Amino acid sequence: MKQSSDRAATTPRRLDALIIGAGFGGMYALHRARGMGLNAHAIETGDDVGGTWYWNRYPGARCDVMSIDYSYSFSDEIQQEWTWSEQFAAQPEILAYARFVADKLDLRRDISFGTRATAVEYDEDAALWRITTDDGTTFEASYCLMATGPLSVPKQVDIPGADRFGGDLYLSGKWPHHPVDFAGKRVAVIGTGSSGIQIVPVVAEQAAQLYVYQRTPSFTLPMRNRELAPDFIAHIKKYYSDLRASARHSLTGGVRPITYRPLFSVSPAERDELMEGAWQYGGLAFLGLFSDILTNREANEVVAEFVRGKIAEVVEDPDTARRLTPRGYPIFARRPCLDTGYYEAFNRDNVTLMDCLEHPIVEITEKGIRTDQGEVEVDIIIAAIGYDALTGAMLSIDVKGKDGRSLKDKWAEGGRSHLGLMIEGFPNLFVIAGPNGPSALANFILLNEQNVDWVCDCIAHLRANGFRSIEPRLEAEEDWMTKVRELGSRSLYPTANTWYTGANVPGKPRTFPVYIGGLGRYREICSEAAAGGYRDFDFR
Structure with a gap:
């Protein structure tokens, strides 16, 4: 629910730091900022902490990073007190972990929930950001931290007729907070990326009939999840500090x-x-x-x-196996999927694969889905159609920097930044786990920690030296973007149509805004930038 502690919309609330988002990046940013003595506050669209794990409650939702890696490393007390139950944690357990951390650090007192930023505008004379929310509240902050997340803007269903469907239509990325009963129902799942692959086996066990509408077949590997034995947990907790040190300097941020x-x-x-x-x-x-x-x-x-x-x-019917088999792009150039019984689900009598490459969806009707082969009537449609990733969340806000320059204009040809942390022309605007860092190829929680630590150290440097603002120089930003592009071009990643490249969103510029040099090397580069006196940045 929306908190009532903010002042009237006509009186801006003055802060040192305003954090947009209360997922794992925003939570840690708030904790660090408060620890520095800053007057800091966060705003969050959802009604609680957790970010993507607050919204993604679909059947079978589970993290594909091992739980001993996908958790905070900054507090040994938290590491020792929290115990994971499985190697790959399910959404309810991850959300419970986020809530545990929020309680432990007493974060909620400085978060406005149910609050969305609509405009973020820089006042160059005052050297502050003015943030307007959907309820008319205005914040003024010296520093604005964008912890909006790389996977927080689900694509909307863009199939003709979706608005006239007479049954229930659910987005996997904005799943309802009440149970959904599939028993005896005819269900359609549109999309077979990571989310669809997790949804299908679970719904198949409950629904009377399940139709899986596949556009591009995905490579998926067996997760083979398992419970964590008490002796293994004790072993991990004993050596957590060493494991974390290794993970921070690894390629992916994990063990x-x-x-x-x-x-x-x-x-x-x-x-x-x-x-x-x-x-x-x-x-x-x-x-x-x-x-x-x-x-x-x-x-x-x-x-x-x-x-x-x-x-x-695995798949018994040869024709179904053929249509499930990916071809035409490199394996792992799209985000690797992990499943529990996905291919096996197609051996069930109540599961039918609908190949949209051979027979595209024409429209959604009042009663179901029509392809060029005819209409299939269903009671429920689940749209697991992905995200406007990496840049979508920031571009959903009207962000304007110096001289009123719009971020939409700055990023018209793709997301640009220096180190994935700051943007030329947008002083004191810090990006957490955004484009042009390791983002999708790293453990997001350790990346969040590294980004937040760098940002907070940067703010401390500003304040200690009497500077009001910092922004990267244009030539530094261009050099970094060149490095990101050149490294990416040596790999097979840019060759696939995926959310990594923006190819899943019609009209989005096709780029590969991910640094593939690894989290360990990325940390070194960021540390060198700070240790060198931030020579690639301008101070005022």
């Missing part, structure tokens, strides 16, 4: 193994044995097998063909 072994350095028999072992172990073990999966197209195809063979082994 998942990596290798420097190229695929063709081992014999075909040995690599098949390695891949079979990874398949049986589950999770993202595949990504640690060979060093060149995402740089060598031939090596990538070897791994892809192995997984394609597994689909044919």
